[in-house]
Structure formats: structure tokens, C-alpha cells
Amino acid sequence: GREVLHEKMTSGELVAFFTSFALMLDPIRKFNELNIRFNQCAAAAENVFAILDVKPEIQDKPDARPVEGFKREIRFEGVEFRYREGQPVLQGFDFTLRKGEVVALVGASGAGKSTVLGLIPRFFDPARGIVKLDGLDLRDLQLDSLRAQVALVTQEVFLFHDTVAANVKAGVHFASDEDVERALKAAQAWDYVQGLPQGIHTTIGDRGQKLSGGERQRLSIARAILKNAPILLLDEATSALDTENERLVQAALDELMVGRTAVVVAHRLSTIRKAHRILVMEKGRIVEEGSHDELLERSGAYARALALQGGFGQS
Numbered sequence: 095g096r097e098v099l100h101e102k103m104t105s106g107e108l109v110a111f112f113t114s115f116a117l118m119l120d121p122i123r124k125f126n127e128l129n130i131r132f133n134q135c136a137a138a139a140e141n142v143f144a145i146l147d148v149k150p151e152i153q154d155k156p157d158a159r160p161v162e163g164f165k166r167e168i169r170f171e172g173v174e175f176r177y178r179e180g181q182p183v184l185q186g187f188d189f190t191l192r193k194g195e196v197v198a199l200v201g202a203s204g205a206g207k208s209t210v211l212g213l214i215p216r217f218f219d220p221a222r223g224i225v226k227l228d229g230l231d232l233r234d235l236q237l238d239s240l241r242a243q244v245a246l247v248t249q250e251v252f253l254f255h256d257t258v259a260a261n262v263k264a265g266v267h268f269a270s271d272e273d274v275e276r277a278l279k280a281a282q283a284w285d286y287v288q289g290l291p292q293g294i295h296t297t298i299g300d301r302g303q304k305l306s307g308g309e310r311q312r313l314s315i316a317r318a319i320l321k322n323a324p325i326l327l328l329d330e331a332t333s334a335l336d337t338e339n340e341r342l343v344q345a346a347l348d349e350l351m352v353g354r355t356a357v358v359v360a361h362r363l364s365t366i367r368k369a370h371r372i373l374v375m376e377k378g379r380i381v382e383e384g385s386h387d388e389l390l391e392r393s394g395a396y397a398r399a400l401a402l403q404g405g406f407g408q409s
Contacts (some may be wrong), residue, residue: 151218152216152218152219153237154236154237155233158234159230159234159235160235160236160239161242161243163243163324164193164227164228164243164325164355165193165228166192166193166228167191167192167193167226167228168190168214168225168227168325168355169189169190169191169224169225169226169229170188170189170190170210170223170224170225171188171224171225172187172188172223173186173187173188173220173222173223173224173225174220174222174223175187175206175209175213175220175221176221182378183204183206184220184378184379185377186379187206187210187223187378188380189210189373191355192355193324194355195356195371196351196355196356196358196368196369196370196371197356197357197369197371197372198357198358198360198366198373199211199357199359199373199375200360200361200366200372200375200399201374201375201376202376205375205376205377205378206375207329207359207375208359211246211327213232214244214327214357215241215244215246216232216233216237216241219233227240243324244323244325244326244327245323245325245326245350246318246327246329247311247314247315247318247326247327247328247329247331247347247350248314248328248329248330248331249330249331251311251313251314253301253305253314255298255299255300255301256298257292257294257296258274258278258287258295258313259271259274259294261298261302261313261317262277262278262294262317262320263317263320266321271294274294274316274320277316277317277320278312278313278316280319280346280349281312281315281316281319281346281349281350282312282343282345282346283309283312283316283346307339308339308340308342311332312342312346314331315343315347315350316346318350319349319350324355325355325356326350326355326356327356327357328356328357328358328359328360329359330359330360331343331347332344332347332360332365340362344364348368370385371385372384372385372396374395374396376395381394381395382394382395382396
């Protein structure tokens with residue numbers, strides 16, 4: 095103002111100065127916010143790259159061979175496994191799963207059922223013993239080709255913050271929208287997907303939070319149907335559902351198991367009794383084996399559990 099009074103600056107120049115200063119404030123503020131976000135992203139990127147740089151314990155051997163389909167059987171020979179030293183989860187576990195067979199694993203929590211499932215796609219290796227696919231040690235096979243033979247459906251469904259179609263296609267990138275539609279229909283999911291705002295192109299939120307538990311589970315089954323792997327692993331796929339959703343999911347699972355070799359971890363009788371064989375597990379060992387009717391006739395651990403609990407619970 096003094097410069098204007100002494101005629102060293104015009105009033106127009108003074109207005110222009112304050113106008114320019116005011117116009118600079120918002121870009122400066124945005125630049126500061128951008129700098130804060132950049133620092134946050136840099137810290138997050140460090141965490142992400144730290145995880146990406148971790149080398150998995152389970153890796154291919156230099157001379158690992160590809161899996162050329164599943165032809166005969168999966169065999170566990172004297173398998174022992176422990177998550178912590180001194181606490182065996184599986185002990186001297188022997189078991190043969192023949193092609194086309196559905197086998198149910200039952201027993202109390204901690205008996206080793208889910209561990210058996212995890213050994214088949216080689217999420218971890220046994221401490222002792224061998225797991226074989228068609229006579230070949232899993233450790234001699236290429237991981238990618240081994241896991242291409244396996245579809246897994248668990249109680250805890252992981253879905254991406256993406257569309258229905260992208261979640262069903264996960265790992266099967268060549269699939270078309272028509273393939274996705276057929277898989278959803280087989281999984282008893284098409285009716286509710288049609289009702290979504292954009293159908294199969296609707297984003298379902300982080301971990302599928304926009305869907306109910308039963309709807310998420312049926313998407314997981316549709317994903318397994320689309321993968322069309324010959325070996326199916328089901329880990330308590332219906333345990334957390336209400337009666338109506340369990341009925342729909344069970345119908346989808348029945349469709350999924352047709353023509354496939356399956357290992358089913360379950361405690362509900364409706365799922366167990368359909369298996370060709372039932373393995374009753376206690377403390378990492380098989381204590382009984384047979385069909386539902388055979389095990390009832392023996393009046394052993396299986397029959398006692400059904401009589402006391404109406405099924406195998408979580409305790």
C-alpha cells in the first residue's frame with residue numbers, strides 16, 4: 095500500500111500481486127498433500143516389495159518335471175508333519191486316494207484333516223514320508239503344473255476388490271463371459287448375480303463385502319468349476335452357513351464333484367455320508383476307515399461321535 099501512496103506501484107499492480115498470491119495458495123496446498131501421499135506410498139511400496147522379495151520355502155527342483163494329467167492315484171506313505179517342533183500333526187499317515195473317488199476326512203479340530211489337504215497341492219512338505227501323484231514324489235514335480243490339477247474350496251473365501259467375472263476367472267484368464275455364466279449357473283449363483291446392478295461386471299468390494307457368506311461361497315465354487323481341475327479339495331465349505339445357504343451351496347458342491355476326485359473335510363452328516371470312503375482321524379492318525387454304513391455297523395469312534403453330537407464338531 096505504501097508503494098502505491100508513493101506512486102512507485104499502481105493500484106492495478108497491487109491488485110494483481112494479491113490476486114497472484116491467492117491463486118498460488120491452492121496449488122501449494124495440493125503440492126503439500128501430494129508430497130504427503132507420495133511418502134505414504136513410498137512406505138507402502140517398501141512393505142510390498144519386502145513381501146515380494148521373500149523367497150518361498152517350497153520351490154521347484156532344477157530338474158522338476160511337469161505333471162501330465164492325473165491318471166491313477168495320490169498316495170501318502172508314512173507321512174509325518176509338524177508346524178512346531180515336538181508337536182506332530184500327522185504321524186505315520188498312510189492313505190491312497192484313487193482317481194474318481196470321493197473321500198471324507200472327519201475328526202475333532204486339530205486331528206490333521208486340513209493339513210492333509212495342504213500337502214496335496216504342496217503348500218508345505220512333510221517332515222518324513224512321501225506324498226506321490228501317480229507314483230511320483232510331489233517334490234519332483236513342477237509346482238505350477240501340480241497346482242493346475244487341483245481346485246480348492248475352503249470355509250474362508252478370498253475374493254478380490256474386482257468384478258464378479260474377474261473373481262470367477264481368477265487363474266483362468268482365457269475364459270469368456272459365456273464360460274463365467276455357465277460356471278455361475280452350475281454353482282447355483284446365476285440368479286443372484288443377475289440381480290446385481292451390472293451383472294457379472296459388478297464390483298463386489300474388498301473380499302466380497304457386498305455379498306453374503308453364501309453368495310461368496312458360491313462364487314468360490316464357480317471359480318473351481320471354471321478351473322475344471324481333476325482333483326477337488328473341500329475344507330469345511332458349508333460349516334459357516336445358515337440352512338438355506340447350506341442347501342444351495344451343497345447343491346453346487348454336488349455339481350462340482352461330478353466326475354472329479356475329491357477329498358472333503360466336513361463335520362455335517364449330509365456331506366459325509368455321500369463319500370465313497372470315510373477316514374476317521376485322531377491325533378494325526380487314521381483310526382477308522384470305511385463307508386458310512388460300514389462304520390456305523392462297527393460301533394466305533396465314528397458311530398459314537400454321531401450318536402453324541404449328531405456329527406463331527408469342531409471340538
